Amino acid sequence: MIWNEKAECMDREEKEEMQLALFQQQVKRVYENVPFYKKKFDEAGFHPDDLKTLDDVSKIPFTTKADLREAYPFGLFAVPDDEIIEIHSTSGTTGTPVVSGYTQKDIDIWGECTARAIAMAGGDKNSKIQNSYGYGLFTGGFGIDHGAKAMGATVIPMSSGNTARQLKIMEDFQSDILTCTPSYAMYLAESLEKEGFDAESISLHAGIFGAEMWTEEMRHSLEEKLGITAHNIYGLTELMGPGVSTECEYQTGLHIQEDHFYPEIIDSETGETLEDGQKGELVLTNLTREGMPVIRFRTKDITALRRDECPCGRTTVRMDRITGRSDDMLKIKGVMVYPSQIEAAILQIEGLTANYQIHVSRPKTLDEIEVKVETSPEVFSDEMKKIEEFERRIARKIQSAIGISVDVTLVEPESLPRSEGKAIRVIDERNFD
Amino acid sequence: MSVKQLSVFLENKEGKLKKAVNAMSQAGVNIRALSIADSSKYGILRLIVSDNETAIKALKEEKFTVKETDVIVVGVKDEPNGLNSMLEILEKKSINVEYLYAFVSSKTEEAIVVVKIENYEDGVKALKDADANLLSKEDLAEL
Numbered sequence: 001m002i003w004n005e006k007a008e009c010m011d012r013e014e015k016e017e018m019q020l021a022l023f024q025q026q027v028k029r030v031y032e033n034v035p036f037y038k039k040k041f042d043e044a045g046f047h048p049d050d051l052k053t054l055d056d057v058s059k060i061p062f063t064t065k066a067d068l069r070e071a072y073p074f075g076l077f078a079v080p081d082d083e084i085i086e087i088h089s090t091s092g093t094t095g096t097p098v099v100s101g102y103t104q105k106d107i108d109i110w111g112e113c114t115a116r117a118i119a120m121a122g123g124d125k126n127s128k129i130q131n132s133y134g135y136g137l138f139t140g141g142f143g144i145d146h147g148a149k150a151m152g153a154t155v156i157p158m159s160s161g162n163t164a165r166q167l168k169i170m171e172d173f174q175s176d177i178l179t180c181t182p183s184y185a186m187y188l189a190e191s192l193e194k195e196g197f198d199a200e201s202i203s204l205h206a207g208i209f210g211a212e213m214w215t216e217e218m219r220h221s222l223e224e225k226l227g228i229t230a231h232n233i234y235g236l237t238e239l240m241g242p243g244v245s246t247e248c249e250y251q252t253g254l255h256i257q258e259d260h261f262y263p264e265i266i267d268s269e270t271g272e273t274l275e276d277g278q279k280g281e282l283v284l285t286n287l288t289r290e291g292m293p294v295i296r297f298r299t300k301d302i303t304a305l306r307r308d309e310c311p312c313g314r315t316t317v318r319m320d321r322i323t324g325r326s327d328d329m330l331k332i333k334g335v336m337v338y339p340s341q342i343e344a345a346i347l348q349i350e351g352l353t354a355n356y357q358i359h360v361s362r363p364k365t366l367d368e369i370e371v372k373v374e375t376s377p378e379v380f381s382d383e384m385k386k387i388e389e390f391e392r393r394i395a396r397k398i399q400s401a402i403g404i405s406v407d408v409t410l411v412e413p414e415s416l417p418r419s420e421g422k423a424i425r426v427i428d429e430r431n432f433d
Numbered sequence: 434m435s436v437k438q439l440s441v442f443l444e445n446k447e448g449k450l451k452k453a454v455n456a457m458s459q460a461g462v463n464i465r466a467l468s469i470a471d472s473s474k475y476g477i478l479r480l481i482v483s484d485n486e487t488a489i490k491a492l493k494e495e496k497f498t499v500k501e502t503d504v505i506v507v508g509v510k511d512e513p514n515g516l517n518s519m520l521e522i523l524e525k526k527s528i529n530v531e532y533l534y535a536f537v538s539s540k541t542e543e544a545i546v547v548v549k550i551e552n553y554e555d556g557v558k559a560l561k562d563a564d565a566n567l568l569s570k571e572d573l574a575e576l
Contacts, residue, residue: 375442375498376498377498377499377500380440380442380498380500381440381477381500382438382440382477382479382500382502382549383470383477383531383532383549384470384471384472384477387475387477388472409474409475410442410474410475411444411475412442412443412444412496412497412498413496413497413498414496415444415496
């Protein structure tokens with residue numbers, strides 16, 4: 001089912017006309033209401049009146065994650081405080097968090113976008129949606145919730161965790177659609193098998209999975225284990241949350257909700273706009289958001305745009321599944337991790353040097369992270385228990401910095417590979433292609 | 434009086450022990466006693482050698498992490514109850530042994546025990562007070 005045929009099946013000309021009008025209105029609004037944008041536009045020599053066609057979009061300066069951090073907490077809000085009705089935030093484990101503020105209209109639009117996503121997964125007002133994304137500052141739980149309610153479906157607000165209960169509810173309530181991170185879905189699927197649940201006894205028919213990178217193999221495995229179609233959903237707290245784009249039943253890429261988001265692909269080195277089909281960094285603009293419009297946000301996510309016809313009938317542009325990042329950010333167990341955070345934690349410990357290496361793997365379905373640290377005479381002991389204690393100390397330090405547990409292993413000095421004098425910091429053995 | 438043991442960090446990888454031993458052998462260092470502690474990830478090679486300075490230099494050249502630790506070396510009767518009587522002395526004073534290893538030499542009737550105690554001074558005092566036969570670096574060189 002197509003939730004909003006008018007918006008999702010618009011012909012290209014009409015759509016671009018609408019996007020231009022919305023874009024013009026948006027840059028004018030932020031220029032007048034948000035000092036950050038006025039300053040940024042002025043410095044770049046851009047004036048809202050310069051936006052005459054969509055080709056002029058490339059003249060507008062980018063907004064970066066650093067900009068949003070600097071504006072912490074409410075610096076980018078474009079409406080008076082009393083119009084903000086909901087706030088979400090990134091975890092802040094990678095530094096200053098980014099806060100996102102929503103007006104009633106923004107929440108309605110969010111609900112509209114995730115309702116379209118649920119419809120793409122075959123949901124309707126009769127569906128029972130087991131929402132196992134975390135509820136809280138994280139956008140996952142509430143994003144799906146808004147959509148389920150907009151649709152009139154039944155939302156089961158499970159949030160994440162408590163696997164035994166998840167499985168029981170899944171069976172007892174006969175949930176139709178599961179929404180969570182793909183790795184948690186896999187964990188649930190495996191737990192179902194282990195706990196001896198009969199696949200016949202659950203009635204899931206679709207899953208909407210996102211908030212982390214995953215592979216086609218993982219999709220096939222989830223589809224088989226749970227007897228579902230698995231739909232990739234994309235979004236980011238900075239722009240809204242999940243629902244920016246989602247896969248329909250044909251799984252030919254994620255349909256972007258173009259009446260609310262304007263996507264571009266750029267060369268992350270030069271900043272130049274790339275053609276459809278070319279891989280590059282995704283840049284997104286909030287066309288309709290009131291509370292905190294974000295203009296030309298550099299997502300750092302690598303993808304490509306496709307405009308060829310999708311058999312589903314939707315005309316919205318599609319993006320490929322995310323296959324990487326243009327910066328060194330790692331997403332581990334759904335959490336954003338920068339190697340620099342790990343380095344900072346290591347350097348806080350006396351006797352340790354910056355000679356470390358991060359190994360990320362996904363032996364089965366869950367990410368694992370191992371940090372190898374080179375020993376030095378200062379940290380080495382003749383007693384095994386002291387070395388192990390020391391490893392645990394480093395692990396705790398890193399964990400408190402990045403928010404997820406790590407395994408620390410001491411290795412011999414100068415044993416970690418270096419290329420051109422610079423150590424290779426990250427080995428990511430997970431495969432997302 | 435004090436004897437310094439060398440401790441070497443070894444990754445649990447093929448050829449690591451050989452590489453360390455080879456480095457010392459090339460430098461003309463004689464290994465008097467050794468023991469290895471190991472976990473699934475790595476090992477700690479503990480050594481009493483003829484010439485610490487040369488051994489450390491040779492090991493460091495091969496990028497090994499080396500550390501010197503004070504250990505107590507005691508001669509005990511090479512007969513039943515020999516080690517036990519020494520441990521009793523420590524036990525009476527509530528002194529914990531971190532680890533120990535032993536070896537024998539053809540030049541003495543006694544078995545030689547290398548003991549690591551958390552507080553070196555306390556250990557030495559307790560053993561001395563009980564008239565244990567503490568061996569010095571020089572004594573070891575004779576063996």
